[in-house]
Amino acid sequence: MGEFTLELNEDQKQVRDWLHGFAADVMRPAAAEWDEREETPWPIIQEAAKLGIYSLDFYAQQFFDPTGLGIPLTMEELFWGDAGIALSIVGTGLAAVGVLANGTEEQIGTWVPQMYGDATDVKVAAFCSSEPDAGSDVASMRTRAVHDEAKDEWVLNGTKTWATNGGIADVHVVVAVVDPALGSRGHASFIVPPNTPGLSQGQKFRKHGIRASHTAEVVLEDVRVPGHCLLGGKDKLDERLARAREKAKAGDGERVKNAAMATFEASRPAVGAMAVGTARAAYEVALDYAKTRVQFGRPIIENQGVAFQLADMRTRIDAARLLVWRASWMATAGKPFTSAEGSMSKLYASEVAKEVTAQAIQILGGNGYTREYPVERMHRDAAIYTIFEGTSEIQRMVISRALAR
Numbered sequence: 145m146g147e148f149t150l151e152l153n154e155d156q157k158q159v160r161d162w163l164h165g166f167a168a169d170v171m172r173p174a175a176a177e178w179d180e181r182e183e184t185p186w187p188i189i190q191e192a193a194k195l196g197i198y199s200l201d202f203y204a205q206q207f208f209d210p211t212g213l214g215i216p217l218t219m220e221e222l223f224w225g226d227a228g229i230a231l232s233i234v235g236t237g238l239a240a241v242g243v244l245a246n247g248t249e250e251q252i253g254t255w256v257p258q259m260y261g262d263a264t265d266v267k268v269a270a271f272c273s274s275e276p277d278a279g280s281d282v283a284s285m286r287t288r289a290v291h292d293e294a295k296d297e298w299v300l301n302g303t304k305t306w307a308t309n310g311g312i313a314d315v316h317v318v319v320a321v322v323d324p325a326l327g328s329r330g331h332a333s334f335i336v337p338p339n340t341p342g343l344s345q346g347q348k349f350r351k352h353g354i355r356a357s358h359t360a361e362v363v364l365e366d367v368r369v370p371g372h373c374l375l376g377g378k379d380k381l382d383e384r385l386a387r388a389r390e391k392a393k394a395g396d397g398e399r400v401k402n403a404a405m406a407t408f409e410a411s412r413p414a415v416g417a418m419a420v421g422t423a424r425a426a427y428e429v430a431l432d433y434a435k436t437r438v439q440f441g442r443p444i445i446e447n448q449g450v451a452f453q454l455a456d457m458r459t460r461i462d463a464a465r466l467l468v469w470r471a472s473w474m475a476t477a478g479k480p481f482t483s484a485e486g487s488m489s490k491l492y493a494s495e496v497a498k499e500v501t502a503q504a505i506q507i508l509g510g511n512g513y514t515r516e517y518p519v520e521r522m523h524r525d526a527a528i529y530t531i532f533e534g535t536s537e538i539q540r541m542v543i544s545r546a547l548a549r
């Protein structure tokens with residue numbers, strides 16, 4: 145018989161069960177408290193660091209799982225535990241990926257370990273791309289980076305917004321415009337090292353959900369960073385800009401834009417996996433409740449009106465996971481996302497999470513609407529998945545463009 149299988153191997157099962165234990169025993173019991181406090185749960189990040197769950201090594205290992213499932217399995221379990229706390233744990237990874245994608249080996253070796261710190265002194269990192277006038281429309285970015293050749297320093301000015309860990313991070317990765325004529329092809333990423341003068345936290349947002357995760361503006365006023373903080377280095381930047389200018393001259397703008405969008409495809413299944421985790425968590429609470437809550441002399445699950453909802457919830461969660469696994473496998477196997485399969489997985493899983501968590505509230509009735517039960521928090525948390533890392537509308541744009549090509 146052929147080799148196709150959806151069976152997890154022993155290593156994967158072990159890691160999944162280990163993470164599940166942490167999610168169930170450490171994260172879930174703390175979830176309501178940190179949601180109310182709206183603060184970064186440092187003690188839990190420290191605990192995760194001690195166990196090796198908050199560490200560069202752990203994420204690198206999962207990233208290099210040859211089946212592609214290491215990251216989705218990790219995300220699903222942690223976000224099953226609690227989305228806000230989980231984002232505090234994996235948010236540094238966003239910044240790390242920014243360096244891994246664009247940095248030289250030396251930059252990766254210098255900055256990525258610093259982003260995590262160590263178990264006795266944990267640090268977090270932030271990835272700052274979005275701006276008040278450049279959300280979905282990344283090409284409208286205004287933060288400028290100007291090279292001061294005499295000193296070989298870059299000078300950054302602008303305001304970033306919505307930065308996860310913005311202002312509380314040690315290392316910030318900042319995307320800025322180096323050539324305004326080239327749209328998103330004229331952007332470059334910079335490391336802003338710890339305690340660099342001129343970088344400050346603007347307003348911290350009070351949010352609907354994932355409230356244990358810190359989200360804030362980051363203001364850059366004449367922030368000077370050394371030349372070696374330009375990710376990828378100056379020669380590579382100059383080459384890339386020259387190529388982009390040639391293409392722009394040849395009227396190849398649209399293809400250039402599509403290529404830029406394609407780079408996000410590979411990270412989107414990870415967000416889909418987060419959504420699957422939240423959806424599964426709410427579904428499990430609703431299933432247990434439906435089996436034990438008695439009305440009209442029998443458990444409410446004995447009414448088809450309730451049981452069919454649960455059947456649909458479970459079916460859609462499993463479908464979402466399969467889309468996530470497919471896209472993750474494709475990314476690892478180097479298969480091209482010809483139909484924007486990464487975006488498909490994020491779009492579907494995030495919409496499922498929003499709907500399934502709402503259904504869970506309905507199944508719990510009045511209790512579902514209170515903070516005595518976790519499903520209202522899960523519903524608030526789930527609303528983020530259709531917004532960040534590209535809204536659902538942007539995913540549909542990417543998918544439909546891929547289909548129309």
Ligand SMILES: Cc1cc2nc3c(=O)[nH]c(=O)nc-3n(C[C@H](O)[C@H](O)[C@H](O)COP(=O)(O)OP(=O)(O)OC[C@H]3O[C@@H](n4cnc5c(N)ncnc54)[C@H](O)[C@@H]3O)c2cc1C
Nearest residue numbers: 271272273274279280306307308359531532533534535537
């Ligand atoms: C909690 C949180 C954490 C975040 N973390 C980070 C982070 O760490 N780093 C970072 O850089 N960013 C981060 N973001 C930013 C996030 O990626 C943006 O919010 C997102 O890209 C949407 O941008 P926007 O909020 O400006 O919405 P807008 O782009 O203004 O969109 C508003 C609405 O218009 C729709 N829309 C826009 N354009 C079109 C179109 N062409 N066709 C159809 N509909 C359209 C959108 O889908 C949306 O429904 C975070 C956001 C949040 C809320």
